[in-house]
Amino acid sequence: xxxxxxxxxxxxxxxxxxxxxxxxxxxxxxxxxxxxxxxxxxxxxxxxxxxxxxxxxxxxxxxxxxxxxxxxxxxxxxxxxxxxxxxxxxxxxxxxxxxxxxxxxxxxxxxxxxxxxxxxxxxxxxxxxxxxxxxxxxxxxxxxxxxxxxxxxxxxxxxxxxxxxxxxxxxxxxxxxxxxxxxxxxxxxxxxxxxxxxxxxxxxxxxxxxxxxxxxxxxxxxxxxxxxxxxxxxxxxxxxxxxxxxxxxxxxxxxxxxxxxxxxxxxxxxxxxxxxxxxxxxxxxxxxxxxxxxxxxxxxxxxxxxxxxxxxxxxxxxxxxxxxxxxxxx
Amino acid sequence: xxxxxxxxxxxxxxxxxxxxxxxxxxxxxxxxxxxxxxxxxxxxxxxxxxxxxxxxxxxxxxxxxxxxxxxxxxxxxxxxxxxxxxxxxxxxxxxxxxxxxxxxxxxxxxxxxxxxxxxxxxxxxxxxxxxxxxxxxxxxxxxxxxxxxxxxxxxxxxxxxxxxxxxxxxxxxxxxxxxxxxxxxxxxxxxxxxxxxxxxxxxxxxxxxxxxxxxxxxxxxxxxxxxxxxxxxxxxxxxxxxxxxxxxxxxxxxxxxxxxxxxxxxxxxxxxxxxxxxxxxxxxxxxxxxxxxxxxxxxx
Numbered sequence: 001x002x003x004x005x006x007x008x009x010x011x012x013x014x015x016x017x018x019x020x021x022x023x024x025x026x027x028x029x030x031x032x033x034x035x036x037x038x039x040x041x042x043x044x045x046x047x048x049x050x051x052x053x054x055x056x057x058x059x060x061x062x063x064x065x066x067x068x069x070x071x072x073x074x075x076x077x078x079x080x081x082x083x084x085x086x087x088x089x090x091x092x093x094x095x096x097x098x099x100x101x102x103x104x105x106x107x108x109x110x111x112x113x114x115x116x117x118x119x120x121x122x123x124x125x126x127x128x129x130x131x132x133x134x135x136x137x138x139x140x141x142x143x144x145x146x147x148x149x150x151x152x153x154x155x156x157x158x159x160x161x162x163x164x165x166x167x168x169x170x171x172x173x174x175x176x177x178x179x180x181x182x183x184x185x186x187x188x189x190x191x192x193x194x195x196x197x198x199x200x201x202x203x204x205x206x207x208x209x210x211x212x213x214x215x216x217x218x219x220x221x222x223x224x225x226x227x228x229x230x231x232x233x234x235x236x237x238x239x240x241x242x243x244x245x246x247x248x249x250x251x252x253x254x255x256x257x258x259x260x261x262x263x264x265x266x267x268x269x270x271x272x273x274x275x276x277x278x279x280x281x282x283x284x285x286x287x288x289x290x291x292x293x294x295x296x297x298x299x300x301x302x303x304x305x306x307x308x309x310x311x312x313x314x315x316x317x318x319x320x321x322x323x324x325x326x327x328x329x330x
Numbered sequence: 331x332x333x334x335x336x337x338x339x340x341x342x343x344x345x346x347x348x349x350x351x352x353x354x355x356x357x358x359x360x361x362x363x364x365x366x367x368x369x370x371x372x373x374x375x376x377x378x379x380x381x382x383x384x385x386x387x388x389x390x391x392x393x394x395x396x397x398x399x400x401x402x403x404x405x406x407x408x409x410x411x412x413x414x415x416x417x418x419x420x421x422x423x424x425x426x427x428x429x430x431x432x433x434x435x436x437x438x439x440x441x442x443x444x445x446x447x448x449x450x451x452x453x454x455x456x457x458x459x460x461x462x463x464x465x466x467x468x469x470x471x472x473x474x475x476x477x478x479x480x481x482x483x484x485x486x487x488x489x490x491x492x493x494x495x496x497x498x499x500x501x502x503x504x505x506x507x508x509x510x511x512x513x514x515x516x517x518x519x520x521x522x523x524x525x526x527x528x529x530x531x532x533x534x535x536x537x538x539x540x541x542x543x544x545x546x547x548x549x550x551x552x553x554x555x556x557x558x559x560x561x562x563x564x565x566x567x568x569x570x571x572x573x574x575x576x577x578x579x580x581x582x583x584x585x586x587x588x589x590x591x592x593x594x595x596x597x598x599x600x601x602x603x604x605x606x607x608x609x610x611x612x613x614x615x616x617x618x619x620x621x622x623x624x625x626x627x628x629x630x
Contacts, residue, residue, distance in 0.1 A: 067432075071429070071432070073435065073436070119616055120616075122616075123615055123619065124431075125429075125431045125435070126372045126431055126432070126435050127615060127619065129435055130372060130564070130567055130611065131611055131615045133560075133564060134564050134567075134608040134612055135608070137560075137561065137608050138605055138608035138609065138612065141602075141605045141608065142605070145601050146601050254439075257436070257439075261436070290450075291447045291450035291451045291455070291556075292451070293447075294443050294444075294446060294450070295443075295447035295448065298440045298441065298442070298443030298444035298445075298446075298447055299440070299444060300440070301439060301440025302420070302437055302440040302441060302444065304440075305424070305427075305433050305434075305436050305437040305440065306420065306423045306424075306437070307423075309427060309428070309433060
């Protein structure tokens with residue numbers, strides 16, 4: 001048990017009903033949320049909330065990719081989010097990029113920072129988690145530093161109101177959510193997903209079996225970094241005026257991790273549902289008095305870890321396995 | 331900090347001030363290392379306990395006019411009890427789980443959110459601070475320099491608390507048991523030591539040290555706000571990994587070095603000084619993960 005062997009249980013392995021369902025359900029996992037958003041925007045007037053929700057679905061799936069499939073938990077995930085917002089903002093303000101191009105540019109920023117952080121993968125779980133947190137905070141300290149006001153506008157933030165486009169930013173956010181879910185579907189149902197699982201369960205044996213452990217882990221990390229980078233870029237573009245502390249915010253990591261855990265790490269639907277449900281609840285209850293919400297989230301985390309570390313998906317599976325008429329067949 | 335003397339003696343000022351602050355930082359970070367020693371858990375709520383200790387000092391001063399120096403002792407039993415309860419009721423389920431290390435990290439992250447929210451709900455989201463007149467000194471002179479009285483008081487409060495802690499750990503039967511449990515809980519249990527009770531008490535002491543540090547922190551950090559917890563936790567983490575996990579003496583040495591480096595940064599590159607703890611974590615983890623005094627232990 002060294003390197004970083006984790007035994008995070010993965011739900012939904014093995015057979016899942018008849019073949020037609022197995023080939024159809026992954027597609028639905030992408031299509032249903034995307035369609036739901038496209039319908040919701042005509043019914044529900046608060047578009048920014050939907051943009052945020054779509055971004056959080058993407059972030060929760062990003063955490064799912066890196067933590068659910070490799071066992072590495074990045075508390076500093078918000079660092080990619082902030083860098084994405086700033087790189088995109090820089091592109092818009094200084095290079096005259098359009099919003100959608102700048103958003104992809106933000107994803108590139110996330111990937112670059114992710115690549116720089118590659119050496120951290122030598123560290124075990126807790127050390128990795130805390131060191132990424134330090135990296136995220138360091139990025140905030142650098143970006144918000146008054147000495148760099150010429151480049152980043154320091155503590156004064158960015159104003160992107162000139163390129164504001166509600167339709168485009170909404171479309172990009174929903175697209176990002178769809179792409180993130182699709183990434184999880186592809187990873188989960190591919191040879192690559194199996195290698196990640198093998199690495200997580202026992203990196204030594206995986207390496208002996210010819211898997212390039214460092215490389216495969218790194219790809220998952222870069223995918224997660226790209227998702228957060230684009231997410232931060234779209235977020236900054238959608239709210240159009242933001243300060244460093246708005247995008248380099250530990251809360252972004254907290255939310256993404258809680259959503260993913262609540263739904264169920266290592267599953268396709270879990271993070272989507274977790275983010276949709278909890279973010280909706282947050283907006284009904286939490287915006288007016290965030291402290292209560294923080295308290296509830298904290299307690300949710302504690303209770304999940306103690307009683308349902310596999311989240312909703314784990315509870316659902318437990319109920320499924322303990323149906324009364326299932327027992328006879330065991 | 332905002333206090334600087336003439337340019338000619340900046341270096342000396344930074345070093346002496348850094349040592350004074352370093353003594354305080356040793357108390358500030360020690361609790362995190364103690365909790366790690368007791369249970370092999372990085373307590374992500376450490377900074378929030380420090381913040382709660384600061385709020386306790388504020389409350390005691392504002393309502394009962396109790397000196398923060400007295401508050402440092404008053405908060406101890408409450409924080410120890412809190413830590414003991416956390417250890418007693420939350421950790422057993424963790425050790426039985428599939429991935430204890432990461433799950434414990436997430437659990438304490440959740441606790442930190444709970445503490446932070448509790449501080450916001452009780453005291454409001456704004457920063458609280460106390461006037462320096464709450465402490466018995468204004469400023470003290472040494473070698474022709476004058477240093478803020480806060481630094482002296484914090485150092486002089488930290489020394490006896492740390493002294494009693496180290497005496498307890500290295501010179502008493504209880505400390506002997508603690509060190510036995512730390513080196514091997516199962517063997518200690520075989521030798522008749524109540525290892526759950528001992529590690530629970532030690533865990534509580536970790537919380538107690540954090541809260542005691544908070545009563546001075548409200549001055550040292552120029553006030554406290556509920557959201558300060560995360561940054562404080564990383565700072566304490568930087569100090570304990572730099573000095574080696576599980577090694578209390580290492581924490582003291584690392585804290586002194588950290589204090590001096592931070593003060594030098596404050597003097598020569600003030601806008602970059604808040605990067606020091608983060609840079610320290612990253613560099614320690616990449617270059618010497620076992621820390622200053624550590625023997626090779628596996629962090630990777």
